[in-house]
Amino acid sequence: MAAAAASLAEDDDSLRAVITEHFVNCPICFKEYDEPTSLPCLHSYCKGCLKTHVGDLTPGRTFSCPVCQRETRVPTEGLEGFSHNFYIESLQDTLLQPPRKRTCGACALATGAVVDATSKCISCHEYLCEQCAPYHCRTKFTKDHKIFTLEQLRSKEYKAEIQELQIFLCPDHKDEAIKYFCEKCQRPICRDCKILLHDDHKCISLDAAAESVTQTLQTKLDHLEKKFKEEDELLLALEKNTIDVEANIKQRAVHLHSLVDQQEKVLMEKVHAQKKSLDISLEHRKTNKGTVDLVKGFLGHASPGELLMMQQQLCDQMDNLQSSSSSRKIPPLLSFQLQTRDGVEEDLFKGKWFGDIVEVQNLEFRTTEKKETDIWNWSMLSVLEPQNVVQDSQEMMQMLEKPSCGEEKEVRTQKMRPPARCVQEFNTNCKYPGAIVVTGDQKYAIADFNRESGQVCVYLQTGEFDEEIIEAANNNELDTVQGLCHLPSGRTVISDYENDKIFVMSKLWKPVTVKCIDGPCGVAVNSKNHIAVAQMHDQCITMFDIEPNGKMTEIYLIEPDDFPSPFCLAYTSEDFLVVGHVNDGRVDILSPSGDIICHYTGPSNDLKKPQSICVDRYDNIYIADRRRNCIHIISPEGQFIQYFETEMGGVSFRFPWGLAIDQDGDLVVGLYGGKVKVFSFLE
Template identity: 35%
Template sequence: MAASESKGGIGAHAAASADETSDFLKCPVCKREYTDPVILPCLHTYCRHCLASTLPQGDLGRALPFKCSVCKHEVIMPADKVEEGFKRNYYVEGVLNNKSPASGQRKCVVCEIVKKGGEVNDASSKCISCQDYLCSQCAVYHCATKLTRDHKILTFQQLGLAEYQKEIQANQAIPCATHTDQLLKYYCLPCQTPICRDCKALDHDDHKSLSLPAAFEVIKPKLLHKVEDLERRHDNENEKVARLTEMAAELEESKKKIQAIIHQRAEGLRKIVLFRENQLLEEIDNEACKQQAILAASRDHHHGNHTLLADVLQIIKNILQQGSPLEVLLLKPELSQRLDNLQDTSFDDSLPNQPQFKLKTSQEFETNLKTGMAFGKVEIDWEEVQVPMQPPPSPKLQAKAECILEFDSGCNFQTGISVSPDNEYVIVNENPGKLCIFTSQGKLKKEIVDISGTPLKNPIGICHLPNGTTVVTDIGNNAVMSLTSQWEQQQSLDIHSPQGVALNLNNHIAIAQHAEKCISIFSVDTEGLLTKTATIKENKSREIFAGPYSVAYMSTGDLVVGDLSQIQVHILSYAGEPKHAYTVLGPDNNKGQPYGVCADRYNNIFVADHNNHCIHVVSAEGNFVKYLVTRDDDLRHPWALAINHDGDLVVTQEEGKVKVFRYLEK
């Protein structure tokens, strides 16, 4: 979001002056123009008293986090309270002081002094030299005195015009907070703060300082470089929004397509079911008719036998019951013969098998029908989508890197280094396990030997998230820890043999696992909590790594891995597919040890070759570019690497030395 579009943001003087009703000049709490504006680290501005009123009373005076009400960025409450801890927003204050006042809003300061109790004229102009408001008559006399003849007066209309802004800024005068009778005129480079004449003489006498205009010419290009990076990030995010819009439309189209297929399949299945129903009913009708005919034939046969036997039995019984003895005896031969014939006749005692219809079904089909598998199952094919951020045009490498800072950390095994959002160097010492925080000038601020009561055993890698969250790997504890900006543990995950760690622009973290021969990928949420999402280990059933130790991300999203066992640096795609490999060989063609890797904003890859005492520069395609620093430059056993906020290369060495090299041409 452009600064002039957000509440409390930092915009252009002229733009702010041109739009006096803009929210730019209004406090997000009271909705009125700022009174005593203070700026937070997220660059949003509040009235000092409004900011204090939004915080719980118990928080005042304690270094506790709170969230900006505009952007929800977590901010640490200064230990010396909000009244003194947050910096005044001199820019917004200057815009307010130099904007065109409404008619009758300001009174002439000279009239107020001269006409005590009388009518005071409305001011119509302002002296930008002494900041006094004047009426048209007093403005003429103001430049007539010996003391004020060189003062510059602008009408209220001129105050709002862009053509006068540089002149207004040139006359800007801000007193020193320590020496209130002195104006800020110099800039201390080591302390990175404006100072007055007395500060320069008393407190910064051994520091290098520049005049404010000269310091501005030094600082502005550095800030513009960062602005360019942020603009590229902004454009990249815009491309992602556009791609996500396309993805949503494609998803809707895919949904409609599959819904149509489901309807078609359902209709087809209904037709199949109806056809099969009729077919089975016809089959059972035909088979029933056939079996009924068999049963009827058998029944007719046995019914005939039954009728024959009944007729014979009836005749014989009548003769025996009603005939005289003589009549029976006379018919005895015929009766006996008929009975014998019938008894000798072989009657078919068997009956047809009893037919019983059953419906035989498939248990698998029944199961699939109940689970819906017979009908179909909706699945999603995931296609990885990337919108890589284009690197800026790369300046040339200096013929010889310039060491601009060197200090001794007191750490003999500096396995990791990261630059915090506050531009501090945080160094990881493996043995004894500790984190050491240094200023950008190499002064020790703090040492940390345990995290929320858990001792650091053998920490190796470290990286910082933009919100101040720190991620540290500890091979001694077999853990990766997520720490708050106050160095308190908010999460600890068990992970075997964790080594180097790196963060990409999409808030994914890569951790090298030496013994496991893999890289584990974690996503990081807004609270700084990690969730494992993938493992990079094999490609086409073949192991990629033999001993991964150091990792870094390029701005394109590609992953760089230093492998100690293979003495190679692997360059992999965002998805973990191998793209290039660089074999680490020293100036004398000796095998190297890629203890540290990092990449700058231009996708130059740097490799710390520990046993060859040199820094390799490697292209994004895995080609050797040059040795940036060697043993001839007094480099000894380089270990961890990082790029600081000024784009310089920071190198830790065994035995405690830390060096910062400027390597790009201006």
């Protein structure tokens, strides 16, 4: 029973998370729905927001849905002609914690007063306060109405009774309840509608119609899910194939580069050998030139007597130099030049020796229906390297006079073990475990991104709660912790976004230093003990040096031109800085000097919300995408490797918020709601 109750509670939490993500906020104002109103395309908005968006509510006028851009016509009744979304309203009353506050409609109508509602009439959907509720059913028109308190609406005990008694009023006949379903018109109707407009149509009960519609929708849903599964398999296969082809291209380029490099070495040695064969001695020529300079000196400065005394010796030396000079051995017009073959550059430009990309039809992933095959029959890419390309490579070797290409350099790779195995799982007090760091004593320090709590919780390796850090330096309570990083000295750096401060904490979580900085987010430390602090709203990263006493000194600013929303940070072993732009679906990799080397936006530009980043000891980079519920793995060069896959959940996670690598090289994942899981994944 306890296990069943726990499972139900977890299902409720999961459902609440999905509802919070997709059904709570209006897409226009981004606030909770106020009078949720649906368009024919099924997208819903606040009634007031929709009125503002449409502007001109003249019947027949068309406007675009803000979400899907579908053209929608204003009904004859204007804004009132659109359907009220009772489903969203019901979710607000039953599943959301805390529930949306409601006000009494009777008090508002009678006196204009704003009084909190405590009950709801499920017959007319009127919210009532504690005083008005007893009187609601005392009129001829409302005597059969059913009233439940807001607590009863949220209780599962009354769910079946509420669904059975709930009444929906006809939009055409305001006081009549919907009781029938017209099969011809495919719409729910009331008694008056049946008599006046649908008398000769076949009408059935709502329960019978709901059963039939449920079967129809379930059939369509099964069909779509099957189609999406096949599409996912195709896309994953294409993604894997693309990665393989990229690796083949790089290997091919390395191979051809090695041919050119080796031939460069051969030609260099050849020209040096030819030059040496001429037997030109620089030292000998330097001596001869000294003799020439001596004769010049005599001619310019010696007296006539001195010149005549030495004239015979000077003439003999000059004759000897003339007869024995090595210059006579050098051909008068000798020079070297590199002789190349015409058309080589053109052949290289056309990829003659490199290869080409060809489409090879992949029959393995054909979908079951012909129409779907026509749409989703992907062609797989491959590097063209058949016999003709091999012959071109041999021709290139012959052209370069290359006797041997030697052994290729071995490339070290770290293989992952798919799927990853969960080795630890525990619950925390952190609703949004967005920053996770493993301390020197092998504990998990977890920051809660929830602005209402502002805390750092510490847990033992076993998952047991150890302590809670609420207060930092000078009695400053933590407000919104956005980043954590552990220093080699054993200290921990905490960034507090709302307080505009960076705190350096001792091993015992006592404050050592506090540094004021505007809107700090993610933090990371490199091999030089320099701390990088992301400032999302200032669109920059500030670098600090930290001294042994904990004092932080600003050393420089990283502020590229295109740097929209730097939020989370991590360093590779080579001090390359990985930066996640949380609001722009992008990850940048920066050189140690701060220059952007590359951008990563996902395999198909589908990276949406990079919430957290970490790097393992092999420099694999892990990116938690909170919006798409997955974790990307990329190389230090920004190339997609794969999605992180687990034994139980595949590649899907429920809102991943925080990531870290622990002392065993395992991946620590913080999930929405406070659950933390540790995965073993490397071979």
